[in-house]
Amino acid sequence: MAVSSAAILDRQRDRESAARSYARHLPIVPVRAEGMTIYGADGRAYLDCLSGAGVLALGHNHPVAVAAIRRVLDSGAPLHVLDLATPIKDEFTETLLGILPPDLAKDARIHFCGPSGADAVEAAIKLARTSKANTGLIAFTGAYHGMTAGALAATGNTAVRTPARVNDAGVTRLPYPQSYRCPYGVGGAEGTRIAVEQLRRLLRDPGSGLTPPAAIIVEPVQGEGGVIPAPDEWLRALRAESAAYGIPLVADEVQTGLGRTGELWGVDHAGVTPDVIVLSKAIGGGLPLAVIAYRSSLDVWAEGAHTGTFRGQQLAMAAGTATIRYVMENDLTTHARKLGEQIRTGFAEAARELPAIGEVRGRGLMLGVELVEPDGAPDALGARPGAPELAHAVRAAALSRGVLVELGGRQGSVLRLLPPLTITDLEAEQVVSTLIDSIAEASGLSGAERALAGARS
Numbered sequence: 001m002a003v004s005s006a007a008i009l010d011r012q013r014d015r016e017s018a019a020r021s022y023a024r025h026l027p028i029v030p031v032r033a034e035g036m037t038i039y040g041a042d043g044r045a046y047l048d049c050l051s052g053a054g055v056l057a058l059g060h061n062h063p064v065a066v067a068a069i070r071r072v073l074d075s076g077a078p079l080h081v082l083d084l085a086t087p088i089k090d091e092f093t094e095t096l097l098g099i100l101p102p103d104l105a106k107d108a109r110i111h112f113c114g115p116s117g118a119d120a121v122e123a124a125i126k127l128a129r130t131s132k133a134n135t136g137l138i139a140f141t142g143a144y145h146g147m148t149a150g151a152l153a154a155t156g157n158t159a160v161r162t163p164a165r166v167n168d169a170g171v172t173r174l175p176y177p178q179s180y181r182c183p184y185g186v187g188g189a190e191g192t193r194i195a196v197e198q199l200r201r202l203l204r205d206p207g208s209g210l211t212p213p214a215a216i217i218v219e220p221v222q223g224e225g226g227v228i229p230a231p232d233e234w235l236r237a238l239r240a241e242s243a244a245y246g247i248p249l250v251a252d253e254v255q256t257g258l259g260r261t262g263e264l265w266g267v268d269h270a271g272v273t274p275d276v277i278v279l280s281k282a283i284g285g286g287l288p289l290a291v292i293a294y295r296s297s298l299d300v301w302a303e304g305a306h307t308g309t310f311r312g313q314q315l316a317m318a319a320g321t322a323t324i325r326y327v328m329e330n331d332l333t334t335h336a337r338k339l340g341e342q343i344r345t346g347f348a349e350a351a352r353e354l355p356a357i358g359e360v361r362g363r364g365l366m367l368g369v370e371l372v373e374p375d376g377a378p379d380a381l382g383a384r385p386g387a388p389e390l391a392h393a394v395r396a397a398a399l400s401r402g403v404l405v406e407l408g409g410r411q412g413s414v415l416r417l418l419p420p421l422t423i424t425d426l427e428a429e430q431v432v433s434t435l436i437d438s439i440a441e442a443s444g445l446s447g448a449e450r451a452l453a454g455a456r457s
Helices: 005-015 063-075 087-097 117-132 149-154 158-164 188-204 232-244 266-270 314-329 332-350 388-400 425-442 447-456
Strands: 030-034 037-040 045-048 108-112 137-140 171-174 215-218 249-252 276-279 291-295 357-363 366-371 406-408 414-417
Touching: 045 425, 063 314, 087 108, 087 291, 087 314, 117 149, 117 215, 117 249, 117 276, 117 291, 137 149, 149 158, 171 188, 188 232, 215 232, 232 249, 232 266, 314 332, 332 357, 332 366, 332 425, 366 388, 366 425, 388 406, 388 414, 388 425
Parallel strands: 137 171, 137 215, 215 249, 249 276
Antiparallel strands: 030 037, 037 045, 108 291, 276 291, 357 366, 366 414, 406 414
16 A cells, blocks of 8 residues: 655644654655665655664664564563563563673662653652752753753753753753863863863862752763763763762763663773663663663662653563674674774765864764854864754755754754664765765855765765
8 A cells, every 4th residue: 555655744744743853854754664774655765874863773673673572472471561570571681780881780770760761860860869868960061861850950951941941950060071162162181171170179169059969960972962972081080079979970871872882881981880870772672661770779769769650661671682682792882983983084084175064073873073154253262153054954965865864962053873883884885975965065065076075085
């Protein structure tokens, strides 16, 4: 039976809420998908650089995840069990504990949350507040932790927080260091040094006004904030200072976890072990699943202190176990590191001919290309103003060429790439060449100039 893309899109527009987002800018109707490729009802194939916002570590319908789901369905096992123990959950828990940072795994407790990363963030915040008997949080500019109340309070983006009227009282927000748009105006190692010193003085100064916080929550790489990796030295300082003052360090690894950054966990780049690690997206093998793993000393919850109807998702646990094992057995962390470097190099070389590319950054296969106004006045560090309109045009041009990519960053001027960890060399080359051509076209370059930019990559 033929499927009419236009009719489905029209009905979606008429029936679904004004809050829909991806569907507005990527008006396709997927009917089939395999690996990195989505096949639309329009008969076209698209390379998917979203992977469900990082959910699909192995891409669409990977055989090991599909087989794991089918085994559960064929076995007659219950699909919904609240928080009852099952062989499927036991196997998932054992597998997850086996890959956590060793210093955490040896003493960890696992709490299954509702199916979203936001609920896991809520659970982590609630756990810290309960165990420390404090309510305050230290969070960071540019952060994104989810759309529920506690997660929004810790989120730095006022555009999503303000309409919900979320009270962020008790949240102390510090700058998240970066070089390209350094919050201190100095960049590089000096910016990191100042960020470390600011944290130390805040905690040590009795006149700082800081009420002892329940936790420090941080993303090892900010995703929605513009794909900004945390400096390793700064993360190590967060760990040292939080330990010195008995403040739990919460690592939000919802998007960075399970090999995405070229290490198993985002904190591994800095050699840091958090007290709480928040996990979702990839660990469910493409299905909804969210957990927190934390030190047993924090496990002071009363019975039923944090519950959720769908925290016993058996299909997701089975798919998650299969996905974790595949990532480990096939060393996809190394593959992510290698292909990520290949993609970054392609964009960096093209930037010589494309002044609209301000910076290429990220870790592993969590990548960002910040687009800027080529003729805009640079700031003191040489960064030109972000170009959100250009970024929108590039996204549309890429879609017309069969590549799905989303935007992020402070002004929505960063092209965000989250391809599956199984991306091939050829697919990586296609993505880079397509996006470079899209940037060149949207920038108004001539055919010859576009060809030169493509050759550079």
